[in-house]
Amino acid sequence: MEDKAQIQEAIKSQGEVVRKLKSEKASKDQIDEEVAKLLELKAQLGGDDGKHQFVLKTAKGTRDYNPKQMAIREKVFNTIIGCFKRHGAETIDTPVFELKETLTGKYGEDSKLIYDLKDQGGELLSLRYDLTVPFARYLAMNKITNIKRYHIAKVYRRDNPAMTRGRYREFYQCDFDIAGQYDAMIPDAECLKIVHEILSELDLGDFRIKVNDRRILDGMFAVCGVPDDKFRTICSTVDKLDKMPWEDVKKEMVNEKGLSEEAADQIGEYVSMQGGMDLAERLLQDQKIHVVFDLSLARGLDYYTGIIYEAVLTQAGVAPVTAEAQNGAPGEESVSVGSVAGGGRYDGLVGMFDPKGRKVPCVGVSIGIERVFSIMEQKAEASAEKVRTTEVQVMVASAQKNLLEEKLKLITELWNAGIKAEVMYKKNPKLLSQLQHCEESGIPLVAILGEQELKDGVVKLRVVATREEVHH
Amino acid sequence: MEDKAQIQEAIKSQGEVVRKLKSEKASKDQIDEEVAKLLELKAQLGGDDGKHQFVLKTAKGTRDYNPKQMAIREKVFNTIIGCFKRHGAETIDTPVFELKETLTGKYGEDSKLIYDLKDQGGELLSLRYDLTVPFARYLAMNKITNIKRYHIAKVYRRDNPAMTRGRYREFYQCDFDIAGQYDAMIPDAECLKIVHEILSELDLGDFRIKVNDRRILDGMFAVCGVPDDKFRTICSTVDKLDKMPWEDVKKEMVNEKGLSEEAADQIGEYVSMQGGMDLAERLLQDQKIHVVFDLSLARGLDYYTGIIYEAVLTQAGVAPVTAEAQNGAPGEESVSVGSVAGGGRYDGLVGMFDPKGRKVPCVGVSIGIERVFSIMEQKAEASAEKVRTTEVQVMVASAQKNLLEEKLKLITELWNAGIKAEVMYKKNPKLLSQLQHCEESGIPLVAILGEQELKDGVVKLRVVATREEVHH
Numbered sequence: 001m002e003d004k005a006q007i008q009e010a011i012k013s014q015g016e017v018v019r020k021l022k023s024e025k026a027s028k029d030q031i032d033e034e035v036a037k038l039l040e041l042k043a044q045l046g047g048d049d050g051k052h053q054f055v056l057k058t059a060k061g062t063r064d065y066n067p068k069q070m071a072i073r074e075k076v077f078n079t080i081i082g083c084f085k086r087h088g089a090e091t092i093d094t095p096v097f098e099l100k101e102t103l104t105g106k107y108g109e110d111s112k113l114i115y116d117l118k119d120q121g122g123e124l125l126s127l128r129y130d131l132t133v134p135f136a137r138y139l140a141m142n143k144i145t146n147i148k149r150y151h152i153a154k155v156y157r158r159d160n161p162a163m164t165r166g167r168y169r170e171f172y173q174c175d176f177d178i179a180g181q182y183d184a185m186i187p188d189a190e191c192l193k194i195v196h197e198i199l200s201e202l203d204l205g206d207f208r209i210k211v212n213d214r215r216i217l218d219g220m221f222a223v224c225g226v227p228d229d230k231f232r233t234i235c236s237t238v239d240k241l242d243k244m245p246w247e248d249v250k251k252e253m254v255n256e257k258g259l260s261e262e263a264a265d266q267i268g269e270y271v272s273m274q275g276g277m278d279l280a281e282r283l284l285q286d287q288k289i290h291v292v293f294d295l296s297l298a299r300g301l302d303y304y305t306g307i308i309y310e311a312v313l314t315q316a317g318v319a320p321v322t323a324e325a326q327n328g329a330p331g332e333e334s335v336s337v338g339s340v341a342g343g344g345r346y347d348g349l350v351g352m353f354d355p356k357g358r359k360v361p362c363v364g365v366s367i368g369i370e371r372v373f374s375i376m377e378q379k380a381e382a383s384a385e386k387v388r389t390t391e392v393q394v395m396v397a398s399a400q401k402n403l404l405e406e407k408l409k410l411i412t413e414l415w416n417a418g419i420k421a422e423v424m425y426k427k428n429p430k431l432l433s434q435l436q437h438c439e440e441s442g443i444p445l446v447a448i449l450g451e452q453e454l455k456d457g458v459v460k461l462r463v464v465a466t467r468e469e470v471h472h
Numbered sequence: 473m474e475d476k477a478q479i480q481e482a483i484k485s486q487g488e489v490v491r492k493l494k495s496e497k498a499s500k501d502q503i504d505e506e507v508a509k510l511l512e513l514k515a516q517l518g519g520d521d522g523k524h525q526f527v528l529k530t531a532k533g534t535r536d537y538n539p540k541q542m543a544i545r546e547k548v549f550n551t552i553i554g555c556f557k558r559h560g561a562e563t564i565d566t567p568v569f570e571l572k573e574t575l576t577g578k579y580g581e582d583s584k585l586i587y588d589l590k591d592q593g594g595e596l597l598s599l600r601y602d603l604t605v606p607f608a609r610y611l612a613m614n615k616i617t618n619i620k621r622y623h624i625a626k627v628y629r630r631d632n633p634a635m636t637r638g639r640y641r642e643f644y645q646c647d648f649d650i651a652g653q654y655d656a657m658i659p660d661a662e663c664l665k666i667v668h669e670i671l672s673e674l675d676l677g678d679f680r681i682k683v684n685d686r687r688i689l690d691g692m693f694a695v696c697g698v699p700d701d702k703f704r705t706i707c708s709t710v711d712k713l714d715k716m717p718w719e720d721v722k723k724e725m726v727n728e729k730g731l732s733e734e735a736a737d738q739i740g741e742y743v744s745m746q747g748g749m750d751l752a753e754r755l756l757q758d759q760k761i762h763v764v765f766d767l768s769l770a771r772g773l774d775y776y777t778g779i780i781y782e783a784v785l786t787q788a789g790v791a792p793v794t795a796e797a798q799n800g801a802p803g804e805e806s807v808s809v810g811s812v813a814g815g816g817r818y819d820g821l822v823g824m825f826d827p828k829g830r831k832v833p834c835v836g837v838s839i840g841i842e843r844v845f846s847i848m849e850q851k852a853e854a855s856a857e858k859v860r861t862t863e864v865q866v867m868v869a870s871a872q873k874n875l876l877e878e879k880l881k882l883i884t885e886l887w888n889a890g891i892k893a894e895v896m897y898k899k900n901p902k903l904l905s906q907l908q909h910c911e912e913s914g915i916p917l918v919a920i921l922g923e924q925e926l927k928d929g930v931v932k933l934r935v936v937a938t939r940e941e942v943h944h
Binding site for chain 1: 527528529530531532534535536537538539542545546557558559560561562563564565566567568569570571573587588589590591592594595597599609610612613614619621626628630642650652654655658659662665669825827861862863864876884887890891892893894897898899
């Protein structure tokens, strides 16, 4: 327990940090993060009345979705699910936590980012890190050898969050996978087709799909003189090329992973090669797609065994641009703004779960939806169009007092007819406040009840935008 | 570590348990549970080759949803979301875990069932136990004083699972809540209306909505001589009346909670009273609804402050009937088969989060969807109709060899036109196996390509059910 005076001192200086950021008009996320620290300090101190002070925040790296964000999320999911269904996929769901040993040995160096549950007696559990390993567990457990399925759910990584860039500790993955022994390249090509369809439909601007193959990477590592037992760990370092300059990647290979300088330099030459690829274009039967073969694409996870791919948005300014990317080489024609989809072939993963090691070849793709949300939210804010958060079609209103019962009768009729309708939860609301609510929520119609209308057995219907009125 | 011989002995006897259950045609859940134990024992032993053996199972009290279950789940959710939207609700989402202290002091005795995350450095976190407390935290954090929102998400309780009865450790809640200072009873009545609409639409058979009020319960406790500081803990015991006979409830009150025998007996008299209630009927404006005022209804959670309600299915045989219920009093006209919805008013919860204690009155309802799923699954199994797990409209097939490229061209055209279509991932599949796939998956149409059709620039379209064919 720290000394009270010390905490008060810390609160004072943290308060200045927040004030400074605000005066500099720093990003909301940055300010929020510092405010959270301030609140935590204040909570340590406790209230003057001895009452416990809550820290009002969500867990680090997580966020709530407000109704506006949910409306955008629903739209994006509908696009993605529509594509998955168009391609004939079924869907499954798995629990948010798995037995700890189910996740052990699947993620290589990333395993340290797995959230474990506290041992409260019983099984040792961990939160899922992706949807691929639970999918493989599901296939092995149910002895399924053929399935095309999608799965949309949240996954958990104790990573360093960067919320402004759409990097969270709790985030959605939208996975599409094809399991089964099929003829070469046909399911793999469908996965690329799906990435192309979804990114085009979401209208996020130009994108590029990088393609590589783990077997080519392994061949390259062998040629460069990387020892066999270092293939996966060097692969994991190559994967950082989109976030770090080559010099730092090389340093990690040589200093941390113990690779020889010559081997690292040779890798450096190979990974700088990339270019168009006729084969991929032919497979996709689509001239518009920007598919490039890129030897620097490695993917961080251990379980890939064949083709790997990653889609990046190439239009600067649309997506949240990182500070590093902004300071990147000026020679590049466009700045890469981060991966929005990725995947590959993993033919060995299901066999790791099968007691007899029976393999089920799989290939799949995961849409990194959080960055898509960030972009869509920015677009919505920039646009003049208001995002509606309900679908209410009619507001049932009253012009005079004491009409609550009549209004409830009318709205019940509307609900029974499947019409989305609202009424204010007041006995005698003012007509003006009822109309204002319609304007604020974008409700297009208002049904106004009055003594005269009740006598005549009619309802006055007003179009909110034009104030046009008709009797029904 | 146990001795190898001991484990082998345990495996042998557990094997017999499983064989016995199978020969007795025990329920799938029961067999699965014993098989899981057997697998765990086998895993302890390890493979003969020293290779680690995985326990292929989901965590205790959780389950996967297969595609058929997902199809049913989607249908149920669409009904529920449709109702929430019809009533003009917005939706929000919150993270699956909260700061531990956010959940502290909200659930009374049930707090021991909260899942904690392991302390891996940083904040202390817990999995959400319901959606109500995160909702209250969200309102206080964002200073929202008026909202009508729904939230559908999984919650987590380390309870004793009873999977055959639809009781899981990970389960969905579908919550609808109205926050705000409004005129008495209007939002409360809408919550009851929503329960009625959803249970009617889901067509689960007869149901009854029990209504009570925490203030009446507290008054009753006072009259019976329960000390003030025992109100909540005695309330929590009364709540067990739907699972335990009165004798056991009384025993818990007297022996565990230290209540006097006289006070307990007086409570026993009150809670046996229930009956129709004109007021509720008038409020709901619906003669068909079975609303009863029931003094034995208490609800387990601490945070309710006013009206509370719970909906139970009353049609025996439709829902999974518990062993206890089957052994219940034969005099009852119908056997209660468990709660499918519940909720109430909680005017103090948001104030617990607000630094200044500002209150936001709330009332809400939670649909217990897992039992609904169980019933719907049983119905689907009993019915002859096949549940489709995809929405594929057309299968693109070939009558001859070497037509893969032509098929991919055609299916791309279909996909681009928004048509849900499938093709087999084989270069040269047999026509018969393509047609068989249509029958199995319920795909209504098949587009058959052949040399002749390609020459003529047409497609042969066959209706799978009737084998009728047309050229397009």
